[in-house]
Amino acid sequence: MELYSTQQVAEQTGVHYRTLMRWIEQGLVEPAVRGRRGRQTLLSKKAFREVAVLAKLRELLSLQQLRQALDALRAQGHNPLSTGDFAVVRDLRGERSLLKVCERGEVIELLAKHPGQLRLFPVFDIEAQITDTPPVETLSPHAD
Secondary structure, three states: OOEEEEEHHHHOOOOOHHHHHHHHHHHOOOOOOOOOOOOOOOEHHHHHHHHHHHHHHHHHHHHHHHHHHHHHHOOOOOOOOOOOEEEEEEOOOOOOOEEEEOOOHEEEOOOOOOOOOEEOOOOOOOOHHHOOOOOOOOOOOOOO
């Protein structure tokens, strides 16, 4: 297992060291090794990713919103930060919501009054579909 010092993680993610240690104390991030008697606290690669996600989300959301979102994910049985991608969206009134994109195109809407699960219908392969279809006819640029 690859382990990283809290100093390394703080430097790489731009999170202040004291903030990172507070997140660990509050249980937002689970260390692989807790520092005791001169030993330093070490984080796994998964925890490193979680800190990076928290840092990015913290730029866009209040700490209260972030805790609300993490609590909603935990209540649905999800490990909040170790997998999936996140998107922060703003509605026309300027209110922000957090979406977690899971596997199989599932999206969990967080920070809504009634958080729920949504379904994405990806349209990613449109360019490939067009590229793989041979043209019926090709016109020269100067044909009239």
